Amino acid sequence: MSGAGASPARSPVREGIGESVDRPDGTLKVRGEFAYSSDLWADGMLWGTTLRSPHPYARIRSIDFAEALALRGVHAIQTHEDVPGRKTYGLELADQPVLAIDVVRYEGEPVAIVAADHPETARRAAELLRVDYEPLEPLVDMDQAVEADEPRLHEDGNVLRDIHVRHGDLEAARAEAELVVEGEYEIGMQDQAFLGPESGLAIPSEDGGVDLYVATQWLHVDLAQVAASLDLPLERVRITNAGVGGAFGGREDLSMQIHGCMLALHTGRPVKMVYTREESFFGHVHRHPARLRYEHGAARDGRLVYVTARIVLDGGAYASSSRAVCLNAATTAAGPYDCPNAELDSYVVYTNNPPCGAMRGFGAVQTCFAYEAQMDKLAAAAGLDPLELRRRNAMDTGTRLPTGQAIDGPAPVRQLLEELAEMPLPASRDGGAPDLRELPGGVSNTTHGEGIRRGVGYAVGFKNVGFSAGFDDYSTARVRLSMASGEPQVEVHTAACEVGQGAITVQAQIAREVLGVERVIVLPSDTQVGNAGSSSASRQTWFTGGAVRDACEAVAAALLSRADERLGGEPDELSPDLIAELIGDDAVEETREYRPRRTEALDENGQGDAHLAFCFAAHRAVVDVDVELGLVRVVEIATAQDVGRAINPVAVEGQVEGGIAQGLGLALMEEIQLSEGRLRNASFTDYLIPTILDMPPVRAAILELPQPEAPYGLNGIAEAPTIASTAAIVAAIRAASGRELTRVPVRPDDVVGLAAPVA
């Protein structure tokens, strides 16, 4: 037998690693019996609702709730004065009031909460609350926020964070470069638009604490904030992840958690809160809109000499995870290329726009749109094919980022581009009578073939995996092996939030793989076990998978010890019969934390090994553009992505396809439109996400290049599909239309060449 981590032979197991195992919650979901957070119910339950600010920036002079409180069926109305503990919360800085105190800083900021016996009563009561606002002039332009300190939205000024990466010698580089291309790019505010509304149920408990069932992405960070604001010890707040209807970053920040608990504790009754779709647009953070100014300098043969970038991200009214987004933008700004000299400046600012935070891609989406547009410009200037230009500059394992960090895992940029280049292009439309549904505009009958040009575009992107810059990122798993109805059974208990991605499926697969036991139950995720970290940053399979693996290996080791004690020697094989004999009535349980190598903060020149690992994906988009009307139909998206190791191939494909759909949405149709800080399209009528008629077939090449240090060589996969898909689609539209297209989402006006109206 060999040393630590090695295990004896297991019985060959079905549904282990590498198989497309069915989701354990799938049957309930297809039957409509799966309990989402908005489906919960308790005896004596009250309904909570939130009164929100109609102004993007205003002072609150007074709140009068006598009339509202008198409404029959109203049980409680609360404001900031009723917050028992810490009055603010936040992922990075606790700068966000639980309920507004004296001032509101964004349209939709919560001001008061109401509990009533019917949601209609709660709504009517909220209407009767008399809030006297003094509207103030909102700060809504991100560039202005970088320069101006007035109005000062927070104590430390309007620039929340700025990072300056200095790499090489820019002056010398400028002198050396023979080709220079510049550009200014803009990304509009995308929304996660998860389908399950923000919702949860808070039940007061006899010990003066509370049990909260909520759809969330990170239980323990919720726990810390909720306990702090309720002024309760951690043990008296128990949070369970209720069924989640998608997340994509939008549930990392709190929604109804503290509010529901406050109302429940005050009334002594369970309180359910469910946001409407309109309220949901106000109730969670969005993707940071960005303005990026780039300059790429290269030698005549297209090899990069330098990159400069000035990136401004609009963080909105509160900090959320903006500081980390700023860092990710700074570190990905030059793209997956070998860049010998760079000056990269990344700013995130406070404004009175809606707060922005985590959304799949987290800063790397914005930079990718800009740097890939630049690379195409450079290719044109160098007279090179866009793929060739990228090949000449591609990263490899060992390439250093402008932050000085060497990519020590696979950096298969060239390989991914080769995969795409080898995929045949879809057939062009034949000359015959077209099916309208295969043309831009579809059954809306805008073209019968007139004005259509086909374009092809490529893009490659990358991002860090896991939390960065010295954050103590880890996960915990408790694994228990027992006998149930005469068979060995494994229970896996973690706080990893299943948000649709398949976390529960892979945990079970890993447990089966390590222990060779078929029957594995993944228990509900709650705070009764240690922190699993966030279901974000493409990290959960890696970190919680690692913790499950380690806990299972500890269980196996414990079993081997038992065997040694009882049978006088470690067996060569842990068969189910032997396991049954060793367990008997005496279950084996182990809890392990998984903690990979620690990352470093960046220094004042933006230097440091800030990231754990990186993921890469390339995309090719084929579009048909009606150049007279500016309408686009995406014909096909091809992708090549390195996933390290596909723990569940069907689930991997699902992440790839779903991520591409979100990239398509940002390219063509998704934007929260703001006017002086006010949302103009807070509904699915006018915030458009792709339908099945908008999504094309996806052709995917999945590479498995083992990620060193990661369990089973796997890599994070969920964000990579969203990073470069937008850029590839816009590149294809440029090819078809000849337009520069420096902003996403692309509007028909842009494709046709009409100037945007002055706001």
Added chain:
Amino acid sequence: MDFIQPTTWEEALAAKAAEPRSVPIAGGTDVMVDLNFDRTRPEAILDLARVPELHDWGAENGSVRLGAGVSYARVIAELGDSLPGLAMASRTVGSPQIRNRGTVGGNLGSASPAGDAHPPLLAARAEVELESVRGTRRVAVREFFVAPKQSVLADDELIAAVHIRRPGGAEQFSKIGTRNAMVIAACSFALSVDPVARRVGTGIGSAGPTPLVAQDAEAFLEGVLDETGGWQSGRPLEDSVLERFGELVGSAARPIDDVRSTAAYRVHALGVLARRTLAWARGQES
């Protein structure tokens, strides 16, 4: 909130007269959105879904009398040949679920400038049949819309039906949206070229405070077809005619910039749609 559910047309009319502020609901695809979103709390809702008279359509001397309660899905399935323009527009409405419930009568009742049914009705010079306890009247669709979401419908009136002449020639409909399904038009255009009646009909959607007609464009094209004997000859129209027609349609629009599109784009796009639909109506390439 009162819920009134008549089972005959007489009952419905009496109920509307008794409660003029009651809000009629049929398919619910507009009214329920306002209710669910807490935008309206009417004192009474008048459910017309069980009034059998509203669910029929019939042919009468070259016209179709389309009951106000006939769903878009049925217009597509049953009237695709008789009313091709309206059927094309119906196909672009919402989704299958919406088309199963939404009605042309409901579209008229909401009187939104973006209603998909309006442009084909304008192009066909249809008439709306309104009724109250005081009697029946017919109003030309071209006179029906007054302001955004306002029509000439009196408080005690209900929409009984729409009368649409079966076209003597080709009809077309085209709609611009920024995604391929479930989208409110950025602008839309309907066209009818009727060699039998020697009339051109147009309808513009989502490009003005109400659905609009491009009168100058109609007169222009009628003139050209009269002069050149083009009604019956089927000779292709000159590019310059197509262009001019497009320009005149564009200039009939009174669009604004809003969350769905810009005024400049709407004018531009209408010009393109007008040119293309005319070419298709004439069976020629544009």
Added chain:
Amino acid sequence: MRLDCTVNGERHQVDGVWEGESLLYVLRERMGLPGSKNACEQGECGSCSVYLDGTLVCSCLVLAGQADGAEVVTVEGLAHAEHELHPIQEAFLAAGAVQCGFCTPGLIVATHDLLARNPAPSEPEIREALAGNLCRCTGYEKILDAVRSAAEARIP
């Protein structure tokens, strides 16, 4: 208001319904049938899709009173028996078409309607029929696989 209707073959009588409630609200909050979902409540997402007297509709757009005396079928009523799955449900599971699953009930009902009307739909026909059902997780690819495989299984 009292509401009397048949849901999934069972008679339901509910009192105290507020006149402004939708059929969706009644199903979820008063009849113990939360399978139909409330993703948008404005008819834009299809997650609330049910059959109303045999027609596919968004239940969020049906006023409660309009369902009085009607026959409603929800996702919970599609499987023929307690421990079975309808072939369409099987197909969605097997194809990997379920991620968060919030859109799944609506899609399953809409697919059921499609295949009842058109047992061998082409791809454009599938897409047009399901255009009223939004999914945010899957990108629709595996949903298409599921519908194709359900069609091939020739649902009775």
